[in-house]
Amino acid sequence: MVLKVFFPSCCSSADSGILIGRWISEQNSAVILAVVHFPFIPVQVKQYLGELQRVTKVSVSVLGSWSNSKQEKEESLSEFLEDLGTIFCHEPWIQISKEGDSKFWSCSTLQKHSKNPQEEEIILVYYDQRKVMLSHLHPPLDTAGPRAEDASKLSAIFDTVARSQVLFMTDRYDEGPIKLTHWQSDGVEASIIVELMKQASVPACMLLTFLLSLLSGICRSRLLKFWPLSFLWSKLSTCEQLGHRLQHLQVISSNKKAQTQNQLMRKANIFVSLLIDVALGILLMSWLYRKNRIGHLADTLIPVADHVAEELQDLLQWLMGAPAGLKMNRALDQVLGRFFLYHIHLWISYIHLLSPFIEMILWYVGLSACLGLTVALCILSDIIALLTFHIYCFYVYGARLYCLKIYGLSSLWRLFRGKKWNVLRQRVDSCSYDLDQLFIGTLLFTILLFLLPTTALYYLVFTLLRLLVVIVQGLIHLLVDLIDSLPLYSLILRLCRSYRLAAGVKFRVLEQQDGKPLRLLMQINPLSYAGVVQTYRLPTYSCYPRDSWASLCKKLFLGELIYPWKHKGEKQN
């Protein structure tokens, strides 16, 4: 069977010594972690390895010998190295030797207790120790599960190197009895900024937790639970977004350290997302408040509302005449048209009543854009909802009228045919009616039928307007969702340090020489951007369409009120 030796490329120029690492017998592969140099005392080496095994839970042992001779191969050294095999008994004892500056090393194994002493082929795989240690292997999405983990050989190798971090903490300036060579043996690297941030983060987290607990205490107080206020909070999307962000802040400021890679990435993603959100919000705020743009905005708000109301009035006048050449029932037309016109008149009066305060309100509301761009977008969506409230009212009136008419028509149609709806049995049953019941029923049916086009037209027009507003609000919420759920930290990591997020490995065949073992270079194959987004997406209170297209059309036809977007926390009605 083929023997695979995973050799760290940083040890290629190390002095002679013995190899320590992990032997994975089921895969017949040896993962070499470091080289221990002469002189050493075997007892101390064994002690050190025992301690290491206890701390890291990785079965590290002496795997073989490494000889790097600058001059010609010395016979005595090779015998000495073979004798070492008897002290540190390991099956098989791997011997790697490099002559001078040659790229092609010779590798052989000593099997003392082998049953079939045949020449087995050796594959030498070089790997970058630092990158493999820092990298996180993502299994392919279809093979997630406990059984698949056993089958993956690569994850065992990545796991071994990642868990041996303690081994890499001893560098050559340490005064211990063991002299090692690994990727960090020239000196342990650390960054002052990272250390300072780690120290500063603990009190910052505690402060943040305290503030958040105060805030959530206020939010949950009885004062805000009274009926008008609680209804308002549930309808405004700004409050939902603020609650969502509060939750995020609670996740970041929690004292528990992240246990798994996923949790760590999620915390980092939330942090970066919040940061970018607030930065964009402050940018927006500075743009709005410079040159008093918000004042201009407030000044144009009332004329825009007036303009919308005027357009609606024109529309109603058009409907009251002969819209698109259709002939309406004059009396009903006039009644409905006048009713809606009066409604618009009331609305305009209220808006004009508010007009002196609009600028001040908008100025203070605009300040809340510093909480984040998503909050600003939600406020925009809420302002649109408030400004088009009359369209919503008209839609509800029109829909209710139309719905009533449709139900009346369907029930009277059943009366026409001599049937009745049985509420107990939930089905249509035949029923014998009296003559006067039939007479009145037929009369009402005719009236309702001939008044149907007028009501249907009003319903159609206001439903279209309402759908337009809903689409605009939906687009804004889509943008908010995008900003909320995009894992920015993971994407930046994939861009700058692509070896941290590994989808797998790739092998490159290096120069070969006959008689020497096969040389391969193992590199990390990074995850694709789409894979990164899919794996690390942040969950949101997403608004996705509640109804399918078919049921939406059915509801529209019957005149039932539609609430197209469903929020995750809402109860089903």
Place this chain on the structure above:
Amino acid sequence: MAEERRFRSASGAPIALRRRQHSACCRELAVRGPRLQLRSLSAATSAVWLAAYGLFALSQNSMVLSAAIFITLIGLIVYLHFVKIDQESLLVIGSLGIQVTSSYASGKESTTFIEMGRVKDVVINEAIHMQKVIYYLCILLQDPEDPQGVSEVVPLFQSSKPRLDCLIEVYKSCQDILEQRKTAPQSS
């Protein structure tokens, strides 16, 4: 040792198969498709620019010309980087796995490595592609729950689509190495 032979793809274009044996358990098979022809590139560019000049003559708006240049450049870059595959190669390393690489004309390489434990077999399969029935080589992946089942089929050489004679050569080379894992005694 390397050897190169010429074959034809399913649509008749000339392709070349290069076989290299790095060691007893490691083989590399690379299929190289035809390079981007200067003829087709000039034809496409001229067509786009003639259309742009026609639009310019109609509308007298010089933005059309700059837009055409922009579109040609962007289109060429996108084509070379995402669409045109120059070479597809298969690296079979006994007891490690199979690596499938596609090299694009811009130099980008996209690699997938499948561990030997997940590979059930390499077979030649038939498929209906447009109006033809073609042969293609594919790797069958093992289903972890069911030892007899196949969880996924990974088709190889999808852009060069070699014909059966080329596929048989590749198949024989792969099976040489895959058989070794059945005959080799498992270490305890």
